[in-house]
Amino acid sequence: MSRLPLSDKMLDLVARRFRTLGEPFRLRLLQSLEQGEKTVGELVQLLDGHQPNVSKHLQILHDAGLVSRRRDANSILYAISDPMVFKLCELVCRSAEKQTRKDYELLHPPLQRSKRG
């Protein structure tokens, strides 16, 4: 995008990253990590999820380089490693909000006089 056409491999990489962010549960994980690192167990509690599921999603985020991992005794602490994700989400949120507002106004025009007059 940034000016020049991207190579196929780069396109795949970029697409893969977008897909990584394309799961609500993973977005919630990232959201939960925004204020600081947390253990898997804490995230399981916070998000009311199943442990294996949480682990798997964290793995995916880790593979994408979005979160970092460190061991503390028995637990693993996950943390945001690339704060760019929040900038991304903000952009998308704004755009999505704009869109939903537009959709809404299509259904409910800011009527001077209603459709049925």
Place this chain on the structure above:
Amino acid sequence: MSRLPLSDKMLDLVARRFRTLGEPFRLRLLQSLEQGEKTVGELVQLLDGHQPNVSKHLQILHDAGLVSRRRDANSILYAISDPMVFKLCELVCRSAEKQTRKDYELLHPPLQRSKRG
């Protein structure tokens, strides 16, 4: 993300948008439209795709509000409607490049002396 926790519906919306961008073919479509509007046929040629496939992806992009559509005689012209996508892609590209560089350096450390001495 943007400070406050998002509602479930908003999370779904945002995730859906990320998934929309999570297909290399759609990124190529957007890339092709960066310089200006194009007909479906032109995009089919440019990307060497099948017409129904191109149409379907364009439909998805249109549903997401990322491209606009207008008829010109027999053809339909598509155009970028939300240039934000390019900002998004740039962010992701930069981050992906950083990541790949890091991965590379892990495999090929900037050796003062090589591993085999």
Place this chain on the structure above:
DNA sequence: ACATTAAATTACTATATCACCATAGATGCA
């Protein structure tokens, strides 16, 4: 109205991804 061109829709198969369950691995402590 008919033929032609352009695009969208439908139907189908193949692949990918998710949630869930059971189980394995790793660490800490007695």
Place this chain on the structure above:
DNA sequence: TGCATCTATGGTGATATAGTAATTTAATGT
């Protein structure tokens, strides 16, 4: 070592998404 806790991994079924072919819809021109 043996047990408890925390996390990761493997397998399975359900769902979603992509790609392709066949068909339909829309517009143009004769």
